[in-house]
Amino acid sequence: MSENLRFKDHHTEQRLFRNRMLVAIFGVVVLLGVLVARFYNLQVVNYEDYRTQSDQNRIQVRPVPPTRGLIYDRNGEMLADNRPSYTLSVVRERVRDLDATIELLGRLVHLEDRDVEKFNRRLQRRRPFEPVPLRYRLSEDEIARISVNEFHLPGVSVEAELVRYYPESKLFGHSVGYVGRINERELSGFSEEDVRRYRGTQSIGKVGLERSYEDLLLGEVGYENVETNARGRVLRVLERHDPKPGAELTLHLDTRLQQVATEALGDNRGAVVAIDVKTGGVLAFVSQPSFDPNLFVTGISYKDYSALRDSLDVPLFNRVIQGQYPPGSTLKPMMGLGGLAAGVISAETEVADPGYFKLPNDPRIYRDWKRWGHGKHIDLIQGLAQSCDVYFWDMAARWNIDDMHDVATRFGLGEKTGIDLPREYPGLFPSRAWKRGARGVPWFPGDSLNTVLGQGFVLATPLQLAVMTATIANRGTHYRPQMVMAIDGVEQPPEVLHHVDARPEYWDLVFEGMEAVVYSAHGTGKKAGAGLDFKVAGKSGTAQVVGIAQGEKYDSEALKERHRDHALFVAFAPVDDPQIAVSVLVENGEGGGRVAAPVAREVFFDWMSRPLENTASRLVWRPPMSISAPVHPHPHPHPHPHPQEDGIRG
Amino acid sequence: MASRDYMHRLPDAGSSLRRPESLSRRWHIDLPLLLLLMVLAGVGLVVLYSASGEEVHYVKRQAVFMGLAFVGMVIAAQIPLEFYRRWSPWFYLAGCCLLVAVLFFGVGAKGAQRWLQIGGFRFQPSEALKLAVPIAxxxxxxxxxxxxxxxxxxGTLVIIGVPAALIVRQPDLGTSILIATSGIFALYLSGLSWKMIGGAVVMALMAAWPMWMWGLRDYQKQRILTLFNPDADRLGAGWNIFQSKAAIGSGGWDGKGYMQGTQSQLDFLPESHTDFIIAVLAEEWGMRGALILLVLYLLIIARGIYISFMAQHVFGRLLAGSITLTFFVYVFVNIGMVTGLLPVVGVPLPLVSHGGTSVITLMAGFGILMAVSTERRRVLF
Structure with a gap:
């Protein structure tokens, strides 16, 4: 208590206060010094670092994806278009709570578990601050609902993107093909240059021309420096380098001819290829059944995909370039020409056909398809017209297989045709060397008999048969088959791969024989020329179906149907000035002349009944020296519809 | 108790050396302090205009608050110090009662109850304690x-501890610490022995670990951790500091120009018009601007210290000293936080940050300072 009652000493108190305050002033000065030092450290010493940081904050380099090149048919009809589609995207770096955001989005738009799953996978391999797609193809309603709630959804954006659209749907599924989202496998195969080129681009060509012309269709990526605020909203564009749109492709294909060929094939499985004899341009490219390429563009649903994959009719299988079939008797005209050129047969050669054939020193009997034979005096023309097997066996027995192989190669068999489409199969035309290498056994004379009839080891794609036919029609000039007629309006010249040298009268003989197939009394392909006011030359064929393909399910009805022979027909028209060559395959169609020939007829009828200016496209390349090419009075009636335009269309 | 009052009689009380009173003296206004405060408030409004994204609305509102605050300051300056002293227990008790009421009836946001609502009027009782505690x-x-x-x-620690504990419960650790600080400054200035100060420091260090383990909430720990490693979570807790440092640093010596700060104008800087407003100033006006502001604060503090030195009795001296040093702590904690030296606590930059209540409390404090300054010649009984 005594302390409490102590007299207050005014001066001591003041001294104490002064003392403590001086210490406090010292503290204040030191701490203010710390603040000044801090400002100095931030604003002077580390100025450059923070300046960069702040610029990185606000300035983003955004890739501007190029517009994918459009694809037209020869008449300027759009086959592959770009249409805007709205994509819901999320910038992970701008979202504080991702789960909550996705939960909220799930209430605003339709989100499936699969979408979220895919999104999470995409998140793993995104670049920083890159918008990651969560849902494609938003509806108008969904876009509205998101924009209303935009305030609660930082980092979420709806982006308009141009996606591929194929207006003709199924018609060009196998030829034009489709694009799809770049998948992990493709991404991991990207070079650094590819990574740069595909910045901002979500799609890549997967199948068909979309794949083989990917480099040209893609275009060159542009970029822009944009200023954004903290929520990632773009405020202004500081600098922009425009992208270069992809090249425009004009195809040889003709939409109407494609339709006609497709309809003529009806419900059958099979293939139709029509080739412009003068250029090798592919006018029709049908593989039935087909599929809607639009399904694949933004990711096919599992249900749709398994339906396509598991169908017994294998709609995803490109029969034109991947289907390898025994070509059967369709090889006979080519073999006949080879035999003539090699001197194995001549115009006078006649064979008696008792209905069977025997090789010397071989007990085996080879039976003609016609049990009682074709008669006693079968020459080349009748041999072709009636498809007499014995005539060609007789020739093959006297001919060297390696020479036969050589002829077939010049007509395009046994190797890839070199068409501008991906994943083409080479087919097979045997030789001694091949058999020794592949089978380890020597060549037997009986093998030649099978080979000359397009059976045994021989396999060919419908495209190869069409090229072979076009080469015959061209009297030996073998063009590389081409899908693309012009790139950005620049015509692509045809390319001659081989020339088969033979005297003109040999060609005349083969022409005559093929014409007889269609027009003679015993001809096997009379339906190919029915009611046409121009002459057609053709050859039927039948390919035996050897076994059941692996993996096919057993179904007795379907199996019976699928054990039937394949029907084949190759033809060209008109005989006096060939324009178009066609090969037709009808799987399990049995009779080439009965089932396949009418399909060829429809194609010829449509193509030849058009006014000339329609069939001869504005862009068609004409060999300057050719006399046989029809000279069109108005080679360029209209300017090319979209040669060099760029930008968005549709 | 009253018997001891004679001790405080001034030796020259009733001196006949009185000069004619100047206007400012008659109105109990300390002119240098008033001028400095007006300059600071003006600078604050100019920076706020830019920081709020050129929203006149904010600036107008703030100007109205400033006007009210200046009026409040003048009123506070008129009240004799003796009144504050006599009534201090009642202010203090009323404040504590309000704090208890906040715990039961308070309203608020983000998990904290800091406000009392009476009719359409809302106020934050902890603001009143900022003055009531040092006065008490x-x-x-x-x-x-x-x-x-x-x-x-x-006894002093009890006086400080009760409201501080009530405010921690709201929870509002930042305000609680600042209020405690203002009381402790008064205690310190009264001549607390260095032995006790040393002992307190040792005890504080020893209490740090249990405090960390049990005393702090997760978000509070997070803020402290962020201080040591702001780059660890740039988009989470470290975002604010990362962005404010980028804003200040990118301002350089010259600054980006008024209303040209990309960090603040493009919304990268959070809370740019409230707690983080110094970053806007430093970004747009550069280090020059920051130094000018610091000099302004230094001058105000210097004037406050001068007033406390000139005070003629213990109450005025301790009160003026405490108010001035607490003001400095506000400035230091805010700038330290924005520049990444201190953890993020919600302390506004005095007279510059947007926000009405804090301005009024601050200016009332300066009013009391003026009351101290102009009462020098008065006899206190």
């Missing part, structure tokens, strides 16, 4: 012999 401590010590005895120190 100064008044308490005024009547004790100094340097304070151990018991007096304990």
């Amino acid at each position: 401590v100064a008044a308490y010590l005024h009547k004790r012999s100094l340097p304070p005895s151990f018991l007096t120190v304990i």
Whole structure:
């Protein structure tokens, strides 16, 4: 208590206060010094670092994806278009709570578990601050609902993107093909240059021309420096380098001819290829059944995909370039020409056909398809017209297989045709060397008999048969088959791969024989020329179906149907000035002349009944020296519809 | 108790040396302090205009608050110090009652109850305690012999501790610490012995670990951790500091120009018009601007310290000293936080940050400072 009652000493108190305050002033000065030092450290010493940081904050380099090149048919009809589609995207770096955001989005738009799953996978391999797609193809309603709630959804954006659209749907599924989202496998195969080129681009060509012309269709990526605020909203564009749109492709294909060929094939499985004899341009490219390429563009649903994959009719299988079939008797005209050129047969050669054939020193009997034979005096023309097997066996027995192989190669068999489409199969035309290498056994004379009839080891794609036919029609000039007629309006010249040298009268003989197939009394392909006011030359064929393909399910009805022979027909028209060559395959169609020939007829009828200016496209390349090419009075009636335009269309 | 009042009689009381009173003296206005505060408030409004994204609305609102605050300051300056001293227990008790009421009836947001709502009017009782606590401590010590005895120190700590604990419960750790600080400054200035100060520091260090383990909430720990490693979570807790440092640093010496700060104008800087407003100033006006602001604060503090030195009695001296040093702590904590030296606590930059209540409390404090300054010649009984 005594302390409490102590007299207050005014001066001591003041001294104490002064003392403590001086210490406090010292503290204040030191701490203010710390603040000044801090400002100095931030604003002077580390100025450059923070300046960069702040610029990185606000300035983003955004890739501007190029517009994918459009694809037209020869008449300027759009086959592959770009249409805007709205994509819901999320910038992970701008979202504080991702789960909550996705939960909220799930209430605003339709989100499936699969979408979220895919999104999470995409998140793993995104670049920083890159918008990651969560849902494609938003509806108008969904876009509205998101924009209303935009305030609660930082980092979420709806982006308009141009996606591929194929207006003709199924018609060009196998030829034009489709694009799809770049998948992990493709991404991991990207070079650094590819990574740069595909910045901002979500799609890549997967199948068909979309794949083989990917480099040209893609275009060159542009970029822009944009200023954004903290929520990632773009405020202004500081600098922009425009992208270069992809090249425009004009195809040889003709939409109407494609339709006609497709309809003529009806419900059958099979293939139709029509080739412009003068250029090798592919006018029709049908593989039935087909599929809607639009399904694949933004990711096919599992249900749709398994339906396509598991169908017994294998709609995803490109029969034109991947289907390898025994070509059967369709090889006979080519073999006949080879035999003539090699001197194995001549115009006078006649064979008696008792209905069977025997090789010397071989007990085996080879039976003609016609049990009682074709008669006693079968020459080349009748041999072709009636498809007499014995005539060609007789020739093959006297001919060297390696020479036969050589002829077939010049007509395009046994190797890839070199068409501008991906994943083409080479087919097979045997030789001694091949058999020794592949089978380890020597060549037997009986093998030649099978080979000359397009059976045994021989396999060919419908495209190869069409090229072979076009080469015959061209009297030996073998063009590389081409899908693309012009790139950005620049015509692509045809390319001659081989020339088969033979005297003109040999060609005349083969022409005559093929014409007889269609027009003679015993001809096997009379339906190919029915009611046409121009002459057609053709050859039927039948390919035996050897076994059941692996993996096919057993179904007795379907199996019976699928054990039937394949029907084949190759033809060209008109005989006096060939324009178009066609090969037709009808799987399990049995009779080439009965089932396949009418399909060829429809194609010829449509193509030849058009006014000339329609069939001869504005862009068609004409060999300057050719006399046989029809000279069109108005080679360029209209300017090319979209040669060099760029930008968005549709 | 009243019997001891004669002790405070000034030796020259009733001196006949009185000069004619100047206008400012008659209105109890300290002119240098008033001028400095007006310059600071003006600078604050200019920076706020840019920081709010050129929203006149904010600036107008803030200007109205500033006007009210200046009026409040003048009123506070008119009240004799003796009144503050006599009524201090009642201010203090009323404040504590309001704090208890906040715990039961308070409203608020983000998990904290800090406000009382009466009709359409809302206020934050903790603001009133910012003044009530130093006044109560100064008044308490005024009547004790100094340097304070151990018991007096304990008594003071109780006076400080009760409201501080109530405010921590809201929870509002930042305000609680600042209020405690203002009381402790008064205690310190009264001549607390260095032994006790040393002992307190040692105890504080020893208490740090249990405090960390059990005393702090997760978000509070997070803020402290962020301080040491702001780059660890740039988009989470470290975002604010990362962005404010980028704003300040990118301002450089010259600054990006008024309303040209990309960090603040493009919304990268969070809370740019409230707690983080110094970053806007530093970004747009550069280090020059930051130094000018610091000099302004330094001058105000210097004037406050001068007033406390000139005070003629313990109550005025302790109160003026405490108010001035607490003001400095506001400035230091805010700038330290924005520049990444201190953890993020919600302390506004005095007179510059947007926000009405804090301005009014601050200016009332300066009013009391002026009351101290102009009462020098008055006899206190």
